Amino acid sequence: MWHRFWNWYESKILGSIGIVAVIQFIQIPHMIWAADLYLETGFISHIHPLLDFFFYGIDLIEIISIINIGMIMYSLIRKRRNVNT
Numbered sequence: 001m002w003h004r005f006w007n008w009y010e011s012k013i014l015g016s017i018g019i020v021a022v023i024q025f026i027q028i029p030h031m032i033w034a035a036d037l038y039l040e041t042g043f044i045s046h047i048h049p050l051l052d053f054f055f056y057g058i059d060l061i062e063i064i065s066i067i068n069i070g071m072i073m074y075s076l077i078r079k080r081r082n083v084n085t
Helices: 004-011 013-025 027-039 049-084
Strands: none
Touching: 004 013, 004 049, 013 027, 013 049, 027 049
């Protein structure tokens, strides 16, 4: 069962990298918001609670990216082990 899953996943790696790229690009507004919080300038932070909630939530999406990168790394290591044996 795992063998079938990893074969399927390896065929979808380009899509996974695309998802990671999108997540990293939406981190840019979050970083600006976080810097605004730290510097307390008030340009985009503390304007509206829903806006703060949205920018904070972007940070949580990064968890998907971390898991996805781990799966890609494991898949590549697994593939190299199979080629070398």
